[in-house]
Amino acid sequence: MKIQGLFKFERIVLLSFIIVLLSSCSGFEKVLKSKDYEYKYKMALEYYKKKDHYRYVTLLEQLQNVYKGTFRADTIDFYLAQGYFHQGDYLLAGHQFDMFRKNYQRSVFTEEAEFMYAYCYYMSSPRPELDQTNTLAAIEAFTEFINRYPNTSRKAEVNKIMVELRDKLVEKSYLSAMLYYKIGDYKAAIVAIRNSIRDYPESKHREELMFHLLKASYLLADNSIESKRRERFQNALDEYYSFISEYPSSKYSSEAKKMYDATMKVLQNLN
Structure with missing residues (x-):
């Protein structure tokens, strides 16, 4: 009996959930089909407050042309851009924020739109x-933002993001240079390093890169x-002196010294 009661209770809960869901969907369908634009706008703001991104974006897309050129246009366009961002469409969101900052230079949302335009690129930045x-x-974009809003409250956040982005470029440069070395294209590796x-x-990979520049040479x-051979071994010798003068106690010193000795032996024989 207890088990049957439990199953009955679960069915009631599930049925209640389905009823609420259907009524909710039915309510939204009525809003979508409504010709009362003021009502639609009000409901879009309600969905926005609830962070129901799909519903307020859907409504605002219907209202965008209706309120174009009115005092509500900037709110609709800005919330639309935010909606695309929260749905993960950074390309479309970035385009919308870009259009917004160009079309509404005096809006209360303009500074935030400028930031979000740059932030969309940040979110789209790959590994x-x-x-x-x-x-x-x-x-x-973030450089442009800081130059335009030097006293922004987001300055610390932007600086942190900029460090992260620059670190990514440093890592990309390092990986690309080392790829040439790993595949044995030493001529290209020397140029890339x-x-x-x-x-x-100031790269954290500087010591390793300088050593591999020596080794590639x-x-x-x-x-x-x-x-x-003479010219290239002389270049290798130059790279050794550059490396050892900057990193005299490097963990690569022993291997570097072996290359130095071998280089000197070759040059002596060539001479």
């Missing part, structure tokens, strides 16, 4: 292994045809 176009766009060190002199020389 370091992938193309970093959106990362660069985010940095540019030098570029990485030049572009990001040495391996390129060691695998060169006779006519190029």
Whole structure:
């Protein structure tokens, strides 16, 4: 009897849930079909407060052209952009925030739209292994935001994001340079590593990159045809001096010294 009572109770709860859900859906359908735009606008704001992104976006999309050019237009356009953002469509949201900041330069939402335009690029920034176009766009947009709003309350947040974005570029540069080294393309590795060190002199990978610049130079020389060996081993020697002068106590010192000794031996024989 107790088990039957429990099943009966669960059926009642499930039925109640279905009734509430259906009535809720039915209520929203009525709002959608309504020709009372003021009512629709009011309900859109209610759904917005409840963070029911799908419903308020759906309603605002219907109202966007209706209220275009009125005092409500900026609210509708801004909330629409936010809705797209919260639904995870950062591309569309970014476009909407961009249009908003250009169309409503005096709106109370303009500063937030400027921030969110940059933030959409930030959210679209992929992991370091992938193309970093959106990362660069985010940095540019946040720089523009700070220049336009130097006293913004979001300054600390933006600075934190900028550090994260720059770190991602550093990592991308490091991974790309090391990829050439790992596949044995030492000539390309030398160029890529030098570029990485030049572009990001404060990189946390600097010591490792400088060592692999030395090693790539040495391996390129060691695998060169006779006519190029002298010049390339001399370049490797130069890289050794640069590395050891900056990192005299490096964990790579022992291996670097072996390459130095081998390089000196080759150069002596060539001389």
